[in-house]
Amino acid sequence: MQKLYEDMKMRIETTTKLNQIPEYIQKQHKGFREWDIVSSKHDHQTILQILIDGRGTNAVDIEGNPLPTLVYLAREKRPQYHHHFKAGSMNALLEVLGFDANGGPSYMGSGCFHRRETLCGKKYEKNYKVDWKKINDKKVSETASFLEETCKVLASCTFEHNTPWGKQMGLKYGTPVEDMFTGMSIQCNGWKSIYLNPEREGFFGVAPITLLQNLVQQKRWAEGELQLFFSRYCPLLYGHRKIPLxxxxxxxxxxxxxxxxxxxxxxxxxxxxxxxxxxxxxxxxxxxxxxxxxxxxxxxxxxxxxxxxxxxxxxxxxxxxxxxxxxxxxxxxxxxxxxxxxxxxxxxxxxxxxxxxxxxxxxxxxxxxxxxxxxxxxxxxxxxxxxxxxxxxxxxxxxxxxxxxxxxxxxxxxxxxxxxxxxxxxxxxxxxxxxxxxxxxxxxxxxxxxxxxxxxxxxxxxxxxxx
Structure with missing residues (x-):
């Protein structure tokens, strides 16, 4: 495992120094080859490739357990369309992975898991029950290449126009703190969160390590939070009669x-x-x-x-x-x-x-x-x-x-x-x-x-x- 990690680290550092993806890596994944015709990282088409579709018997980890579906996605970006930063990228993943023929894997946020229903604007009902057997028994009849082409439209710049995405569905737009806003909206819909702190850490993230970067990040968060407090999404107004005082x-x-x-x-x-x-x-x-x-x-x-x-x-x-x-x-x-x-x-x-x-x-x-x-x-x-x-x-x-x-x-x-x-x-x-x-x-x-x-x-x- 340590050797694999060091190899991956070396490939990333080499790519960063060269400012391009090495040719031998491009040959392994056709998704990388599409970047050759891209003029700017802020102006490109949807690039999507299903790396593991969950149906192959060879897609297992070192212990023989089947690996989940793995998709490489770079959503479409155009200068004339607002991409909504992190919230937009998370919604693009949710749209592509949540509406394919298999229902897709559960959305994974930063340090937490969400039921797909919570992020799709569904309100909690007391008789709500998930039939996991039915979900797990679903089979995908379409080929991976067909799914790649049909799902690209879900990550386009225009897919969310005149839809509830970013408002009632998915992560909420219009604030630098989309996570807090989205979490509050989920709880206002009746869903409850559960704290789990296992001995084995389930997530690994990268945080800024210099003081200035940390202070800039804190400034952005504080701005977004105060902006929400002075809006109609103030917890005392938006959460009135929806969540406890x-x-x-x-x-x-x-x-x-x-x-x-x-x-x-x-x-x-x-x-x-x-x-x-x-x-x-x-x-x-x-x-x-x-x-x-x-x-x-x-x-x-x-x-x-x-x-x-x-x-x-x-x-x-x-x-x-x-x-x-x-x-x-x-x-x-x-x-x-x-x-x-x-x-x-x-x-x-x-x-x-x-x-x-x-x-x-x-x-x-x-x-x-x-x-x-x-x-x-x-x-x-x-x-x-x-x-x-x-x-x-x-x-x-x-x-x-x-x-x-x-x-x-x-x-x-x-x-x-x-x-x-x-x-x-x-x-x-x-x-x-x-x-x-x-x-x-x-x-x-x-x-x-x-x-x-x-x-x-x-x-x-x-x-x-x-x-």
């Missing part, structure tokens, strides 16, 4: 991801600046009113850690998760929030940004070493670095204030203890940012321009707060 509220928490940036920015910026100014925001350490703050913070973080460990994570992984939690709320959600508001006011247009999933070899090595990959100049990194420096300066200022007058040391700690602790926690969370700004020498470090800008902006904010 608690489920409506759960969906709403996702839809309001972007709005969380406001509270997070307050926590990150205001206590630090007030500390420099000498303004206390929390009860004194000696006051009994400090207990609710300590209790809520401790219980919330302890629950988060326990949940992370229960899901198979590690303590180090949980710490990194807290960092990403802060990074995305202060950057991705901030941009998503204001861009969505501007769009609602008619001053902006939401764009679908495709997240790169391929990184260079050095970046992959640093990812394996659990080093956060910065390595690019971006307004998001300017914000991250500035906030990190701001809390560092705030902590240093508080330390100076406490040590300059030994008599006032205990009073300062008593009055500003929680604010100092909050700044120290934020400094700890931002340790990878400081390393990338001042100590790292690899290509994954912060650009020098980001370092200079963050220091200037942070010092300016501190001076304005103090004077």
């Amino acid at each position: 608690k489920l409506q509220l759960i969906y709403s928490t996702y839809k309001l991801w972007a709005a969380n940036c406001l509270a997070t920015w307050y926590i990150v910026v205001v206590p630090c600046l007030c500390l420099l100014k000498g303004i206390s925001l929390f009860p004194k350490i000696s006051s009994p009113w400090v207990l609710p703050f300590v209790y809520v913070t401790f219980v919330h973080r302890a629950y988060s850690l326990a949940e992370f460990l229960w899901c198979g994570g590690t303590f180090r992984g949980w710490c990194n998760d807290q960092r990403i939690w802060l990074f995305k709320r202060t950057t991705s959600y901030l941009f998503a929030f204001f861009e969505t508001i501007l769009k609602l006011l008619g001053h902006s247009q939401l764009n679908f940004v495709v997240t790169a999933k391929v990184a260079d070899e050095d970046a992959s090595k640093r990812y394996d070493q659990e080093l956060i990959e910065f390595g690019a100049a971006s307004p998001m990194f300017d914000i991250l670095a500035t906030l990190a420096m701001l809390n560092l300066f705030g902590s240093l200022g508080a330390s100076k204030k406490a040590t300059m007058d030994a008599d006032q040391d205990s009073k300062v700690l008593d009055q500003f203890g929680l604010q100092i602790l909050l700044c120290l926690v934020l400094v700890t969370i931002n340790l990878p940012v400081y390393q990338a700004l001042f100590f790292r020498k690899d290509n994954g470090k912060m650009p020098t321009s980001v370092m200079y800008k963050s220091i200037v902006f942070a010092l300016l904010a501190c001076m304005l707060a103090m004077y």
Whole structure:
């Protein structure tokens, strides 16, 4: 198995370097040969080939089990037709595989399975029952070549015109978060989901490994979620009397991801600046009113850690998760929030940004070493670095204030203890940012321009707060 994987990896890397499919691979699959007459990946006909039709006795795995139907499909794309990104490609697969003579295999989404009826807009009925024996006993009389030609129309640009596809059927169009929208629609039709977490992982996906790619992806998701919240598909409206109130509220928490940036920015910026100014925001350490703050913070973080460990994570992984939690709320959600508001006011247009999933070899090595990959100049990194420096300066200022007058040391700690602790926690969370700004020498470090800008902006904010 390892050798087969290495061979496949080598073929993919060779194809990427050559920027074309090698001739010996083209000879094996006629679907590849059709790409020779394609002028652009954004302008081509439907390319479809049935690789395994499920009827051959030789199509088995290494244990002798029959392999499922396997189809190579590149849906038709034309510049004058909107292809609806991922939702369009998923619907093309569903249309081709769901309406052939055999009924096709069950649609497989990202990390989940769906009954075909759920994605075709069917509402759940109490007497619903699947006759699996009848389905499995179905036989296909047509040849594979005949099915290839007749099914190509299902992946054409015009097949969905004046049909329910993208509205009542399939994955929903018009939003960058088609998965959440589609899932909510399925549950509003009466279907229920079941959580299954087997020991053997059933899915394998590729996620962005650099911080900038991750933040861009989070920004796109947050934009789409907030866009849905302000539309007629708001869970509190669309799900009214269709799903329980608690489920409506759960969906709403996702839809309001972007709005969380406001509270997070307050926590990150205001206590630090007030500390420099000498303004206390929390009860004194000696006051009994400090207990609710300590209790809520401790219980919330302890629950988060326990949940992370229960899901198979590690303590180090949980710490990194807290960092990403802060990074995305202060950057991705901030941009998503204001861009969505501007769009609602008619001053902006939401764009679908495709997240790169391929990184260079050095970046992959640093990812394996659990080093956060910065390595690019971006307004998001300017914000991250500035906030990190701001809390560092705030902590240093508080330390100076406490040590300059030994008599006032205990009073300062008593009055500003929680604010100092909050700044120290934020400094700890931002340790990878400081390393990338001042100590790292690899290509994954912060650009020098980001370092200079963050220091200037942070010092300016501190001076304005103090004077």
